[in-house]
Amino acid sequence: MAESIAMLPWSISSSAHLDHHHRMLPRALCSSQKLYRFSEACMDGGLSRNCVVAKYSSTQSSLLFAKQSRQKCLTPLKAVVASETQASSVTPLIGNDKIGVLLLNLGGPETLDDVQPFLFNLFADPDIIRLPRLFRFLQKPLAQFISVFRASKSKEGYAAIGGGSPLRRITDAQAEELRKSLWSKNVPAKVYVGMRYWHPFTEEAIEQIKRDGITKLVVLPLYPQFSISTSGSSLRLLEGIFREDEYLVNMQHTVIPSWYQREGYIKAMADLIEKELKNFDSPDKVVIFFSAHGVPLAYVEEAGDPYKAEMEECVDLIIEELDKRKITNAYTLAYQSRVGPVEWLKPYTDETIIELGKKGVKNLLAVPISFVSEHIETLEEIDVEYKELALKSGIANWGRVPALGCEPTFISDLADAVIESLPYVGAMAVSNIEARQSLVPLGSVEELLTAYDSQRRELPPPVTVWEWGWTKSAETWNGRAAMLAVLVLLVLEVTTGEGFLHQWGIFPQFR
Numbered sequence: 001m002a003e004s005i006a007m008l009p010w011s012i013s014s015s016a017h018l019d020h021h022h023r024m025l026p027r028a029l030c031s032s033q034k035l036y037r038f039s040e041a042c043m044d045g046g047l048s049r050n051c052v053v054a055k056y057s058s059t060q061s062s063l064l065f066a067k068q069s070r071q072k073c074l075t076p077l078k079a080v081v082a083s084e085t086q087a088s089s090v091t092p093l094i095g096n097d098k099i100g101v102l103l104l105n106l107g108g109p110e111t112l113d114d115v116q117p118f119l120f121n122l123f124a125d126p127d128i129i130r131l132p133r134l135f136r137f138l139q140k141p142l143a144q145f146i147s148v149f150r151a152s153k154s155k156e157g158y159a160a161i162g163g164g165s166p167l168r169r170i171t172d173a174q175a176e177e178l179r180k181s182l183w184s185k186n187v188p189a190k191v192y193v194g195m196r197y198w199h200p201f202t203e204e205a206i207e208q209i210k211r212d213g214i215t216k217l218v219v220l221p222l223y224p225q226f227s228i229s230t231s232g233s234s235l236r237l238l239e240g241i242f243r244e245d246e247y248l249v250n251m252q253h254t255v256i257p258s259w260y261q262r263e264g265y266i267k268a269m270a271d272l273i274e275k276e277l278k279n280f281d282s283p284d285k286v287v288i289f290f291s292a293h294g295v296p297l298a299y300v301e302e303a304g305d306p307y308k309a310e311m312e313e314c315v316d317l318i319i320e321e322l323d324k325r326k327i328t329n330a331y332t333l334a335y336q337s338r339v340g341p342v343e344w345l346k347p348y349t350d351e352t353i354i355e356l357g358k359k360g361v362k363n364l365l366a367v368p369i370s371f372v373s374e375h376i377e378t379l380e381e382i383d384v385e386y387k388e389l390a391l392k393s394g395i396a397n398w399g400r401v402p403a404l405g406c407e408p409t410f411i412s413d414l415a416d417a418v419i420e421s422l423p424y425v426g427a428m429a430v431s432n433i434e435a436r437q438s439l440v441p442l443g444s445v446e447e448l449l450t451a452y453d454s455q456r457r458e459l460p461p462p463v464t465v466w467e468w469g470w471t472k473s474a475e476t477w478n479g480r481a482a483m484l485a486v487l488v489l490l491v492l493e494v495t496t497g498e499g500f501l502h503q504w505g506i507f508p509q510f511r
């Protein structure tokens, strides 16, 4: 039976809460019951609980788990297993091969006119709004509807940061620095940028990859932690593209699904925090406030998104690194940027800031942790909205750690991650087409997504189309009722070909 190996993005983390000294206390092993059970099942050898490597059987898709210690996990996790099983079949590193690295990212509107079509692309993504099967045909009309309504609020935000997202510029710069770093490490690779919701779209990057005749591709999502809504969505799109293209089906590739646990990344984050703490009069009195982008709770609790567990693990690792440097500040983790009527991961950043103010915290250092570029949610939400809230809440001194951007330790570590993955590019490719479609490296994406999101259950739409009411709960239910009403209206629009969307001319679809 042919065996293939894939790396799962999961890790098991201690969830934590703030005690009265604002110090995180370890609690249960894992916040998600599902992950907990999963991890329990995997832990039979007394090794570290941090990383899990899954071996898939190509014919049965059964999972056999092996564990790696944290130390091994920090560097070439795949290497450890693959070298034991596949040393002789590993393809030469460079030779005649043309190596490409595809950086996957979200993308952002470059002008205010781009905002609504950008939002359309975002809400048209079934990994952002997952409709019941029966209503799937409404995905695009609904995305059109929501994007039109959301656009004015989003535009205000983008206007406040200079009229557009800096994401393309920064990601291009990261790609160039990564290319230089790879060349300096004797790996002559081309680096491409593929965005999920705006230019350069992933499809555009893939076309370039084909034109350049790349033979080995490393796929690297620029999100340190894995979420269905970010890396998962990009990988799902990529898999669809690969499947339909003869050239791509035959191109060898591998995916690095998440890399928050890498030593270089952790050290780079700790460096930034250490540096920023020095700007305070009493650095040891500062509460380190990790603020991660939220996801709706149902992603974690119902679909099994490993995002929360990975985020908590990531914070633990950064804190361990700071401890080693004798930096033992109080810290906490909260989730920002929620939209819509459903419950998102808690604690919420805004509520936590108010709570810390009430507890008498005077110095706060915000650390954006889910994304490696400056973007609207650092430049506007954190720097303007949360800062204002903090000052109002009695926090006198506010600081913010910059996003990693092109920070050299970080870029060099990304280059190392790529280099470490190279021996596994195509190492798991198999000759039979059927297996190739369901297994690693292509299959690794599919298996990865299937493993925690097997039924692709519908998720409550995270976005409010309409809301009114005076209490949180009234808003929630009003929001849900409004969603239902909008769905009914949309069904009528589609079935009769008439209605207000047609009248307003907002039915035509983008992309």
Ligand SMILES: C=CC1=C(C)c2cc3[nH]c(cc4nc(cc5[nH]c(cc1n2)c(C)c5CCC(=O)O)C(CCC(=O)O)=C4C)c(C)c3C=C
Binding pocket: 106, 107, 108, 109, 122, 127, 128, 150, 153, 154, 157, 165, 166, 167, 223, 227, 229, 230, 293, 294, 295, 296, 339, 370, 371, 374, 375, 376, 377, 462, 463
């Ligand atoms: C790890 C990072 C991110 C997660 C997780 C994520 C989930 C998620 N986001 C939305 C809705 C919106 N996101 C928007 C912008 C945006 N999101 C991220 C990152 C994550 N999103 C970034 C980096 C950006 C900004 C890009 C830029 O232009 O600078 C927006 C648009 C802005 C706005 O209107 O607020 C929306 C809407 C959902 C619903 C979701 C999980 C389901």
Ligand SMILES: [Fe+2]
Binding pocket: 293
């Ligand atoms: Fe987002």
